[in-house]
Amino acid sequence: MKEYIFRDPIHGNIAVKDETILRLIQSPEFQRLRRIRQLGTSFISYPGAEHTRFAHSLGVYHLMGRVLRHLVEHRVEIGEEEQAMARAAALLHDIGHGPFSHLFEKVTGMNHEAWVARIITSPESTVAHILAERDPAWPARVASFIRGVWEGRPFLKELIASQLDVDRMDYLLRDSRMCGVTYGQFDLERLIQTVTVVDDHIALTDKGITSAEEFLLARYFMYWNVYFHKATRSSEVLLELALRRAVALVRGGEQAALGFLPPALEPVLAGEELSLDQYVALDETDVLYAIKRWTAAPDPVLADLSGRFLHRRLFAGIRLDGGLDPEQEEGVRRALRAAGFDPDYYYQIDRAASATYQYYVAQDAGPTPIKILLSWTDPPELREMTEVSQVLRGIATQPVSRSFLFVPREAAERVRAAVMR
Known part of the structure; x- marks a missing residue:
């Protein structure tokens, strides 16, 4: 050809x-x-x-x-x-x-x-x-x-x-x-x-x-x-919460509260099994158009979350050393309720360990660590990468740890106070 x-x-x-x-x-x-x-x-x-x-x-x-x-x-x-x-x-x-x-x-x-x-x-x-x-x-x-x-x-x-x-x-x-x-x-x-x-x-x-x-x-x-840019993670949290709210409304029989639902998204939000044609017809234009329309949704939570994502009014990220204990989590929920927010949809802990991309660490390399063929040994030997690289040995021993608690900026100080108690 x-x-x-x-x-x-x-x-x-x-x-x-x-x-x-x-x-x-x-x-x-x-x-x-x-x-x-x-x-x-x-x-x-x-x-x-x-x-x-x-x-x-x-x-x-x-x-x-x-x-x-x-x-x-x-x-x-x-x-x-x-x-x-x-x-x-x-x-x-x-x-x-x-x-x-x-x-x-x-x-x-x-x-x-x-x-x-x-x-x-x-x-x-x-x-x-x-x-x-x-x-x-x-x-x-x-x-x-x-x-x-x-x-x-x-x-x-x-x-x-x-x-x-x-x-x-x-x-x-x-x-x-x-x-x-x-x-x-x-x-x-x-x-x-x-x-x-x-x-x-x-x-x-x-x-x-x-x-x-x-x-x-x-x-x-x-x-x-x-x-793992903080603004990216915050925007993902907003989009995820908006979609979770839409799923809850559709599966709870309150589809009218969305105001608008693209045909391509309806079976997805309803939890139905998709045909191949339905899946291939689904792309980001459907999601973004739905978010745009949902800014005027009858449901105030969906409308607010969608508007925050669309207009880049991102949640604030509060740095955490780890997770929250039950007492701290209840404090966060109380602080959000006091600020007028539904705690089921207005906070999320985002951990680095759950992110899509991970850098190289030898103990995580599974069955395919990077091997180097050494020409200066007799006979030539295969060595794992961190055995021959001092640079990588340095990062291979570093623990992966980065967590943020994302909440509306309007409630950030109340929530921070609840977490720091």
Whole structure:
């Protein structure tokens, strides 16, 4: 087929030469990702953070191709069909995300990983048809590849999901650039040049130690400065509380109190099982339009929470050392009631440990810690990254601890006093 070029702000020209890949990109399920932001409500904190999971997925596809070419050039045997399937999996790895991704999952209970598998394997799916036309086994194989249960060679699935994968490589560079910060920058070229395969697992040569340190420190700094930005977390809390209020009203038989309910959101808020077509029709435009209309909802709580989110009247964040004991929590609820707020919808504790993004710590690396192949030992030895990097040993022992209590600014002083007693 004729080469198709996507102009990308991170990687330059992304070339698509495979007809299957181009058809997947053109499918309704993949085009929907144009309407799902990569960073949820981060645009509240960083005005440029409007980039989408569509762009990110193209970037991951591109980087998968680059790493595979590098490995083949360095005598790692990878069949053409294996490479093609790995590129397809890279492209489709985020296809199941819903509006505002993990936040929406918390409210509705819908699991994006389950939707990835369903979109890729369901007979109703355009994506599944395209994959099956390439090879009848591809839908199931691509789905298992993304889920990490693929029974093929481990290094291929590690390129999608590990401590050193092309997903992280793209989102760090992309998120950093689009947010207008430098925290997520690292030497991508050098990192790719030092990727190797040892015993069928991904590793780096020792020439890549500095690049890997940059990469992992980039995750560390992006985590604290972008992904866990206090204004972003506050905006997510507001959106989550507004959606929780809408769910409570719909499931409590008080749908009229919303004033307006988009057809695409109705079965979601009601807790009904969605068809594939219903899920693919759902995106962030539905949620944001509902929030806009709900600012005039008959229900005062929904109207207020929606207005606060829409007009960026964020909750104040009170820093906590940990959680709240029962006495403190009851004090918070009393303080909110005294200020005229329903405590069921006007406070939330947000913990760093529950955030989507985590930086690298050796004890959390699971089955895929980053391994370095040392050339100066005889014979060459594989070592875990923190064994050869003093820089990473420093952050690997740091506990992850950051919590905020988010409440309306009007009640912040009362609540702070209740917490500090």
